[in-house]
């Protein structure tokens with residue numbers, strides 16, 4: 195069976211984006227479109243993409259910068275760079291920043307789709323075995339990951355990007371101990387030895403949202419001296435009351 199490849203398109207020009215989205219979707223790819231580099235990095239920090247189509251000329255952080263940031267973060271997602279005609283420097287810079295291939299605008303859609311399918315074929319991309327469902331349930335809580343929405347006995351509210359990123363990590367690594375360093379690095383992109391109460395305050399906030407009794411957590415547990423652990427279904431013996 196052909197896997198459904200998630201593709202991220204980073205393109206600020208609406209009419210170009212529209213055409214590419216339409217054609218990628220027609221080929222069966224699952225397309226996410228963002229219009230700037232910051233949004234691209236945010237998306238890629240939380241999602242497993244098979245390919246990034248990255249325009250060089252973007253408002254704010256340009257495509258070359260996005261590419262460098264991804265490679266610095268050890269993200270090896272294949273990148274197809276879109277450069278302007280005649281900008282040979284961009285092509286060279288793109289490849290040296292870690293892009294895998296480039297296309298010069300204007301290009302034909304046929305060529306674009308061939309390039310995309312060739313890159314995906316070579317990449318051997320596999321959906322993550324631990325990919326999360328759209329809706330994740332634990333305790334009396336329902337988290338709609340795709341919509342950043344949480345329903346809890348205390349009400350329904352929207353989660354921030356950081357909260358969502360943190361929850362995804364906990365859900366994916368359910369039952370495993372996550373060190374402070376690991377969480378700081380993967381949620382905030384901070385050095386693992388950063389001295390900060392940010393993480394602690396964050397855990398306190400998650401407990402207030404999702405624990406029946408935030409002072410006696412059952413889901414977001416502290417593992418003394420080691421870090422934190424998320425438990426989806428607490429066993430009855432872990433509580434005495």
Ligand code: CA
Pocket residue numbers: 205206207249250251252
């Ligand atoms: Ca552009």
